[in-house]
Amino acid sequence: MTDTHEAARPGLSIDHQAVDGIRVIVLRGEIDHDNRDSLKEALLPPEAAPAPRTVADFCGVTFMDSSGINVLIVAHRAAEDAGGWLRLAGLQESVQRVLELVGIDALIPCHSTAEEALAG
Numbered sequence: 001m002t003d004t005h006e007a008a009r010p011g012l013s014i015d016h017q018a019v020d021g022i023r024v025i026v027l028r029g030e031i032d033h034d035n036r037d038s039l040k041e042a043l044l045p046p047e048a049a050p051a052p053r054t055v056a057d058f059c060g061v062t063f064m065d066s067s068g069i070n071v072l073i074v075a076h077r078a079a080e081d082a083g084g085w086l087r088l089a090g091l092q093e094s095v096q097r098v099l100e101l102v103g104i105d106a107l108i109p110c111h112s113t114a115e116e117a118l119a120g
Contacts, residue, residue, distance in 0.1 A: 011035055013060070014042045019118055022053045026114075028060030031068035039068060043075035045082050052084035055117040059090030069102055076108050085109075089117040 012035040015026040025042050029035075045052030054075070058064075072088070079086045089111045091099065099105045111117035 012038060014038060016042065019055075022055060022118055024055045024057060024114060024118070026057045026059065030063040031061060031071075032063070032065045033067045036067040036071050040071045040074065043071060043086065045075075045079050045084060049082065049084070052079050052082050054079060054084070055087050055089055055114055057089045057114040057117075058092065058095055059114070061095050062092060064095050064098055069098070069104060072104055072108060087111060087117040087120075089114040 011030045011032065013028040015028075017024040017026065027039070027042075031039055043054060043056060045054065056072075056075075072086075076086045087109045088099075090113055091110060096105070096110070099110065109117070
């Protein structure tokens, strides 16, 4: 993996990497109303990216509220509209449960690890 950028926000750490042309966004901390814009900025596909492919690695996310769910839906739709995809990986049990309750796991593919998400 190639580390291309790291941003620290209060309550949320966002690390950008690239693996074989796939963006990997590694998240750590809590996702809520205060940092939803940082998450949205990280997950939305770049303007000029043809068929953007993104793996969001939630391995270090301990909490996510409805703000994060809304961002995931927007990012998923933006990636699909551009001919790409968004996959989620490494969801901790508390975050996985929230995604299952609202049905996001049926909309966006969820994988146990980033490696599995990269493999498809």
